[in-house]
Amino acid sequence: MILTLILSLFTLQLTPKEAIPVNTQKSTIAWEGGSATTTHNGLIKLKSGNLEISDGKLIGGTFEVDMTSITNLDVSEAYRGKLENHLKSEDFFDTKAFPSAHLVIIKTTAEKENRYRIVADLTVRNITKAIEFNATLSPNGNDYEATATFNFDRSEFEVKHRSGSFFMNLGDKLIYDDIKVEISLVTQK
Numbered sequence: 001m002i003l004t005l006i007l008s009l010f011t012l013q014l015t016p017k018e019a020i021p022v023n024t025q026k027s028t029i030a031w032e033g034g035s036a037t038t039t040h041n042g043l044i045k046l047k048s049g050n051l052e053i054s055d056g057k058l059i060g061g062t063f064e065v066d067m068t069s070i071t072n073l074d075v076s077e078a079y080r081g082k083l084e085n086h087l088k089s090e091d092f093f094d095t096k097a098f099p100s101a102h103l104v105i106i107k108t109t110a111e112k113e114n115r116y117r118i119v120a121d122l123t124v125r126n127i128t129k130a131i132e133f134n135a136t137l138s139p140n141g142n143d144y145e146a147t148a149t150f151n152f153d154r155s156e157f158e159v160k161h162r163s164g165s166f167f168m169n170l171g172d173k174l175i176y177d178d179i180k181v182e183i184s185l186v187t188q189k
Contacts, residue, residue, distance in 0.1 A: 017059055020144065022049035023188040029065060032180040033154075040083065045069035047100060051137070051146060051187060058116050058137040058146070061105040067124075068095045092154075098125045106130070114138050118148065124157040146185040151178045 024046045032041040045066045052060035070093070072083050088095040107119040116135045121128050133150035155177045 017052050017054040019050045019052050020187045020189060022046065022051065022063070023186045024048065026186040026188075028182075028184045030182040031070075032182075033178075039074075040072055041074050042070060042072040042084075044071075046185075049185070051144060051185070052105070053137075053144065056139065057110060058105075058108050058135070060108065061103075063103045065101040065103070066099070067093050067101050068099050070095070094125060122152055124152075124154075127157045129156050140186075142189050143187045144185075145187075146183075148183045149181065151180050153177045154179050 027046050027049070029044045029046055030041065031044060032039060034040065047064040047066040049063035050061060051058060068088065070084055070087050072080050072087075075083055087093060090097075093101075102121075102123040104121045104123075105118055106121055109117040111117055111134075114136050116137065117132065118135050119130060119132050122131050129152075131150055131152055133148055135146060135148035137144055137146045
């Protein structure tokens with residue numbers, strides 16, 4: 001009887017999970033950060049990534065972001081290089097020491113059609129913190145498109161420059177800790 005039960009468990013039709021690579025050329029990661037007096041935005045390149053799909057449902061994923069690719073889109077070309085180099089410096093993301101950031105999806109909860117609640121580990125400057133956010137996953141022929149938007153608190157990753165979490169009385173020199181990230185992914189089978 002026990003042997004029959006064990007054998008029947010092995011013969012169950014389990015839906016295999018599939019790791020589908022993300023097309024890094026067609027996918028985008030946009031960022032936005034601000035201060036008491038201004039807001040800046042730009043892009044960061046996705047170095048690699050995959051979505052884990054089972055029976056058409058999102059169940060996981062891993063992503064590597066090229067932090068050395070931080071670009072700015074909202075300032076003049078004359079000032080852009082200075083701002084981008086400052087964001088890459090030790091004051092902010094120290095991309096020489098920490099050239100990559102990572103996002104690993106730990107848990108997904110299907111909500112409405114094509115919508116998910118995601119729990120993920122975000123690693124920036126070799127510090128990992130759990131974050132939660134909403135995402136969508138939609139089939140597009142043989143591929144998938146996914147979107148997500150979330151905020152993370154840079155101070156939790158030791159990004160201290162002009163942060164109110166580390167320094168008092170910054171006045172209009174304060175740079176907000178929250179950074180908004182908008183991700184748009186396209187897979188490639």
